[in-house]
Structures are given as C-alpha cells and as structure tokens.
Amino acid sequence: MLERPQIKGKSTAAHPPLPIRRVDAIPVALPLKSPMKMSGITITTAENVLVRIEAADGSVGWGEAASAPTMTGDTLGGLVAAVRDHLAPLLVGQDAHDRPALVPALRRALIGNTGAHSSVEMALLDLTCRASKMRLIDAVAPRPLRTQVKPMWLLGNATPEQDIAEARDREREGFHFFKLKIGVKSLADEIATAFAVREALGTKMPLCADANGGLTLANAKRYIERTRAAKLAFIEQPLPPDDLAGLKTLARMKRPIGIDEGIHSLADVTANARAGAAGVSLKLIKLGGFITAYDAAKLCRKLRLKINVAAKIAESSIATAAAVQLACAVPNVDWGVSLTHFYLADDIVKAPLPIRDGAVSLPSRPGLGVEIDEAAVERFRVKWHS
Ligand SMILES: [Mg+2]
Known part of the structure; x- marks a missing residue:
C-alpha cells in the first residue's frame, strides 16, 4: 500500500490551490529521421514517456523523459510503470503548487527511476508556471x-x-559546434x-568527441594522444562510468x-571532478529533474567544471524546451x-522549437x-499499455 507523501508548508494565499485531478503516463515511439x-x-525510434498532469480546473502540464537503457537503465515499460503505479497515486488530490515538498516526497517513495521523476517534475513545473503565467525559467532562476542557445550537431x-x-549541410543552417560519436568504428x-x-571544418570550429563509455583504457589513451593535434574541445565519457581510476590516469594526459x-x-x-574530469554533461533524465540539474550546474561552477547541457537522443520539443530553459539559466555552459x-x-x-x-x-x-x-501524441502512442 502506497502512502501519500507528507507535505510540509502548504501553499499560501499567493496561489489559489491547484488540486491535481489525474496523472497519465503515455508511452510514445517517435521515429528518428x-x-x-x-x-x-x-x-x-525514440521510446519516451510523456506525463500529462491535469488539475481540477482543467489546466494541464506536460513532461517527457526518454528511455535510456544504457544511460539511466530506464526502459519504456519501466518509465510507464514508475509513473502510473508509483508516482501518480501519490499526486492525485495534492496541490500542484506544493511541488517543492511533493518532489522530495516522491523521490523518497521511489528510489532511482530518475527519468520518471524528471518527467513528473517537468509536468508539475509546466502546470504551475502556466497557472502563474510565468516561464519555467523565471520560477527557478533569479x-x-x-x-537563446546555439546547439551542437552530432556526427556518427x-x-x-x-x-x-x-556537417557542411548543418553549417549552412547555422550549426557551429559538432560532436563526433566514437567507439563504434576501429x-x-x-x-x-x-x-x-577537423581539416574540413577548419581550426576554429568547435569539435568534440563522445565515446559513450565504449573505449578500453588502452584505446582511450591512444585516441587522446593521437588526436591531440585535431584539437578536440573535449572527449566525453571515454571509459565506462564507474572507472574513476581510469579517468585519473587519462586526466594526467x-x-x-x-x-x-x-x-x-x-x-x-564531485567524485568525477576529484578524479580529474574537466567538465560534465547535464541531462534532466540522469539527475531526476530540472531543479537538481540546476543545482548540479551551480556545483559545477564551484568546482570549476565546464558544462554541456543536453537533451537525450531523442526527446521531442517538450523535454528539449526544458533543456533550453536550463541552458539559459546557468552561467558556465562552456x-x-x-x-x-x-x-x-x-x-x-x-x-x-525552430x-x-x-x-x-x-x-x-x-x-x-x-x-x-x-x-500527434495519439498517433505515436505505443498501444501495449493502453
Ligand atoms: Mg554523451
């Protein structure tokens, strides 16, 4: 039996209450180009969960999280079950404006499941900010x-x-930062x-590489050493995420x-900064939501880490809008x-978003x-859960 979260600090007269009437977890499969x-x-295909939170007055907020079996462990079925069976029952009947107390209570009720938590928090923020007629960013950042942000383009x-x-096609559209997906070919x-x-794009074009944890230590060392003259802005996740000893070795290069x-x-x-990382990629699905990602960005500033703000491949304009707001709110998006x-x-x-x-x-x-x-949501809905 699930217990309702204990809510402290009920909303004051600043907002009329916004009771939550229903919460839906909608699985979608969005085809990639x-x-x-x-x-x-x-x-x-991007298999994502959409969260639709409806208030008693009929107003609606939306959230989204990509499944990411190799990043968060979240599968589409897992995301839907987490929201539908564990988080939604705790939210119905609560005042959405109590989000600052609701979110920690939800996190205590369901450990991990960061994608599900992120999508629910996003929908709560969307709903309450719409009710207050304010942008999400204004509710969070001073x-x-x-x-505006200038997104990078992935090459793989x-x-x-x-x-x-x-890259040349995208450059004509104005893209001015490219990332090579590595760890796939020899x-x-x-x-x-x-x-x-690098030669084709010129020395001034920001170019980086992302191995998604797919290199051995020996290959990571070789790649880093031999691409020195290619002047990559950074090499992302060369080693599996738990190899902090390997990261220490690479950092010495x-x-x-x-x-x-x-x-x-x-x-x-903090642990990766201590092991020698120069920067991190912040994604809402990994950190469990916008507020924690924003806090992580503030911590990065303290630790002098550079930041890449990222949506997950591939989230729609819903989660992408949240990533844009985060990127516009934090200082060190180097x-x-x-x-x-x-x-x-x-x-x-x-x-x-154009x-x-x-x-x-x-x-x-x-x-x-x-x-x-x-x-469109109905068109892309995955039917096995309905
Ligand atoms: Mg990456």
Whole structure:
C-alpha cells in the first residue's frame, strides 16, 4: 500500500490551490529521421514517456523523459510503470503548487527511476508556471543569463566523407559546434575521422568527441594522444562510468575529459571532478529533474567544471524546451548545448522549437513554452499499455 507523501508548508494565499485531478503516463515511439549509432546501442525510434498532469480546473502540464537503457537503465515499460503505479497515486488530490515538498516526497517513495521523476517534475513545473503565467525559467532562476542557445550537431556516419557532407549541410543552417560519436568504428578509423572532419571544418570550429563509455583504457589513451593535434574541445565519457581510476590516469594526459554517463547525482559530479574530469554533461533524465540539474550546474561552477547541457537522443520539443530553459539559466555552459528534437522525423508539439541562424530561442510562453499536439501524441502512442 502506497502512502501519500507528507507535505510540509502548504501553499499560501499567493496561489489559489491547484488540486491535481489525474496523472497519465503515455508511452510514445517517435521515429528518428535516420538511425543514430552510438557505442553499445543504435537508436531508430525514440521510446519516451510523456506525463500529462491535469488539475481540477482543467489546466494541464506536460513532461517527457526518454528511455535510456544504457544511460539511466530506464526502459519504456519501466518509465510507464514508475509513473502510473508509483508516482501518480501519490499526486492525485495534492496541490500542484506544493511541488517543492511533493518532489522530495516522491523521490523518497521511489528510489532511482530518475527519468520518471524528471518527467513528473517537468509536468508539475509546466502546470504551475502556466497557472502563474510565468516561464519555467523565471520560477527557478533569479534571471535568465541568455535568451537563446546555439546547439551542437552530432556526427556518427560510417565514413568521414559522410560526416563532412552532413556537417557542411548543418553549417549552412547555422550549426557551429559538432560532436563526433566514437567507439563504434576501429580506433584507427575514429582517429582518421577526427582529423578529416577537423581539416574540413577548419581550426576554429568547435569539435568534440563522445565515446559513450565504449573505449578500453588502452584505446582511450591512444585516441587522446593521437588526436591531440585535431584539437578536440573535449572527449566525453571515454571509459565506462564507474572507472574513476581510469579517468585519473587519462586526466594526467592533460586533455579535457567530459563525463556524461557517470553523472547521476551531485555526489557523482564531485567524485568525477576529484578524479580529474574537466567538465560534465547535464541531462534532466540522469539527475531526476530540472531543479537538481540546476543545482548540479551551480556545483559545477564551484568546482570549476565546464558544462554541456543536453537533451537525450531523442526527446521531442517538450523535454528539449526544458533543456533550453536550463541552458539559459546557468552561467558556465562552456561546452555547448545538445538538443535532440532535430533528429526526429516528427514532433508532438504544434510549433517545434525552430532554429534560426544557428540558435534556438528561449520560449516566451508560460511553463515550458510549447503547445502539445494531442492528436500527434495519439498517433505515436505505443498501444501495449493502453
Ligand atoms: Mg554523451
């Protein structure tokens, strides 16, 4: 039997109560424009959970989290079960404005499951900010530090020629930061690709590489040493996330190492900084939501870590809007922003976040700032849970 969270500090007269009437966990499968090959996994369809929270007055907030078996352990079925069976029953009847007390109570009631927690918190923030007619960022950060972000583009083709052709196309659209997905081809091919793409894009173009934890220590050392002259801005997660001893060894090579799969908490940020990481990738699904990701960014500043703010491949404009708001709220986004709705063949909002001159603007409407296309949600709904 699930117990209702003990809520302290009931909302005051500043907000009329916003009782939660229902919470739905909706599994969707969103087709990608083309398959994305990473170390350990190839993604052709984004299997995400959408969370729809409806208040007694009929107003609605939305959240989203990507399944990520090789990053958070979250599967689509697991996400749906976590929200539907464990979190939703604790929320119905509560005042959504009590989010600051509700979220910790939900976390105590269900350990881990960071993707599910993130999607629920996102929907609560969207709902309450819409009710207060404020942007999500204004509810969390003292002031936005920027009003747009310039996302990076991922390159993961079979040949350097294909990577270069794709990069040139995206450069024409204004993309000005590229990431090579490595750990898929032979090491010699990965190294050759780094040099070929660097030569084609010129020395000024920010270029980095992400191994998704797929290199051995010996190969990571070789890659880092031999790509020195390719001037990669950073090499992300070269080793499996629990190999902090290996990270210490690599850090002695004096090349910037980023950590992504290894960051699931503020304690992980500190541990990886101590092991020599130069920066981290912050994703809402890994940290369990926007507020913790924002706190992690503040910790990174204290630890002098560089930050990449990222959505997961591939989230729609719902979770991407949250990533944009996070990236506009934190100061030290030195390693760029990864937005992923571009990789989807179709979106589930009425107006997908556009890119203009290489930049995506902070949405101006209340909440997340996107309007959900419920007909599209139904079109992509996975039926096995309905
Ligand atoms: Mg990564």
